[in-house]
Amino acid sequence: MEPILDDLQLSSWRALLNAHSTLLQRIEHALAEEHLPPLDWYDVLWALYRAPEHRLRMSELAEHTVLSRSGLTRLVDRMEAAGLLERQPAPGDRRGAFAVTTDAGRELLQKMWPVYGGTVREHFARQLTATELRALRDALSRIV
Amino acid sequence: MEPILDDLQLSSWRALLNAHSTLLQRIEHALAEEHLPPLDWYDVLWALYRAPEHRLRMSELAEHTVLSRSGLTRLVDRMEAAGLLERQPAPGDRRGAFAVTTDAGRELLQKMWPVYGGTVREHFARQLTATELRALRDALSRIV
DNA sequence: TAAGATTGATGCTTCAATCTTC
DNA sequence: GAAGATTGAAGCATCAATCTTA
Numbered sequence: 260m261e262p263i264l265d266d267l268q269l270s271s272w273r274a275l276l277n278a279h280s281t282l283l284q285r286i287e288h289a290l291a292e293e294h295l296p297p298l299d300w301y302d303v304l305w306a307l308y309r310a311p312e313h314r315l316r317m318s319e320l321a322e323h324t325v326l327s328r329s330g331l332t333r334l335v336d337r338m339e340a341a342g343l344l345e346r347q348p349a350p351g352d353r354r355g356a357f358a359v360t361t362d363a364g365r366e367l368l369q370k371m372w373p374v375y376g377g378t379v380r381e382h383f384a385r386q387l388t389a390t391e392l393r394a395l396r397d398a399l400s401r402i403v
Numbered sequence: 404m405e406p407i408l409d410d411l412q413l414s415s416w417r418a419l420l421n422a423h424s425t426l427l428q429r430i431e432h433a434l435a436e437e438h439l440p441p442l443d444w445y446d447v448l449w450a451l452y453r454a455p456e457h458r459l460r461m462s463e464l465a466e467h468t469v470l471s472r473s474g475l476t477r478l479v480d481r482m483e484a485a486g487l488l489e490r491q492p493a494p495g496d497r498r499g500a501f502a503v504t505t506d507a508g509r510e511l512l513q514k515m516w517p518v519y520g521g522t523v524r525e526h527f528a529r530q531l532t533a534t535e536l537r538a539l540r541d542a543l544s545r546i547v
Numbered sequence: 548t549a550a551g552a553t554t555g556a557t558g559c560t561t562c563a564a565t566c567t568t569c
Numbered sequence: 570g571a572a573g574a575t576t577g578a579a580g581c582a583t584c585a586a587t588c589t590t591a
Binding site: 330355 | 581582583584585589590591
Binding site: 271 | 407540543
């Protein structure tokens with residue numbers, strides 16, 4: 260096997276993979292315990308909440324999340340059926356649609372955040388010093 | 404929204420999510436470009452390659468990867484059909500089975516590693532200094 | 548012809564139920 | 570009864586094809 264990565268590089272990479280996998284499992288588990296929907300739903304609600312007038316075009320929303328365009332269509336279908344958001348025709352462009360959160364969507368967002376954020380605090384933020392957090396943020400931000 | 408996480412904690416967490424998502428997309432893309440199977444297949448081949456006699460019990464293998472036991476059963480089915488590994492009855496315990504890599508499996512492993520490792524080097528390792536890599540590894544290792 | 552979004556088909560993942568052996 | 574592993578059913582993700590409007 261060629262030495263494409265040295266030991267430090269490889270162990271750092273594996274640490275990233277392991278930490279991510281472990282943390283996401285814990286988050287999904289905590290949400291399920293509280294009978295709350297998966298993290299993807301939170302991401303969509305959060306992206307809409309931050310947006311002007313709580314709404315985004317489908318394509319913009321797809322970019323804010325990890326989903327493909329068709330994957331997003333399906334997820335928005337489910338969330339619309341659950342009453343968490345609505346589709347609105349886009350004024351001036353009859354091809355497109357906006358997704359807009361409903362009151363129920365914003366309420367769910369506020370129920371999910373303590374569970375999501377609490378898990379991140381307990382298992383991630385609380386384990387690291389401010390110096391480490393800064394180093395991690397600055398290093399990983401360079402990836403994108 | 405309650406201040407469950409401060410700005411530094413939140414931006415570090417988002418940096419971790421973004422970096423992971425970006426890197427995995429690039430890896431999967433690079434593998435697909437070379438007509439190679441997805442990263443999960445590599446993980447299974449790698450776990451078996453490292454193991455004594457290139458074999459592991461199904462349950463041990465499931466722990467080494469991010470998959471559930473039933474998910475692993477299905478993946479091993481596909482990989483066995485592709486000739487990359489075989490199931491062997493476990494001597495002394497007729498409930499269980501070992502998964503063992505074949506020659507073809509070990510060959511594929513060696514084709515995948517340059518593509519996988521090369522992408523990790525280019526987009527991850529090369530962007531960070533040794534000091535940053537150590538800090539990242541040490542901090543993230545504490546999560547598990 | 549291209550952009551925005553959806554759909555059909557297919558493959559993958561997951562849960563709970565099942566089978567076999569301990 | 571419990572552990573090791575598999576299976577059926579159902580939900581989810583993804584690709585390419587499609588539909589509509591620009």
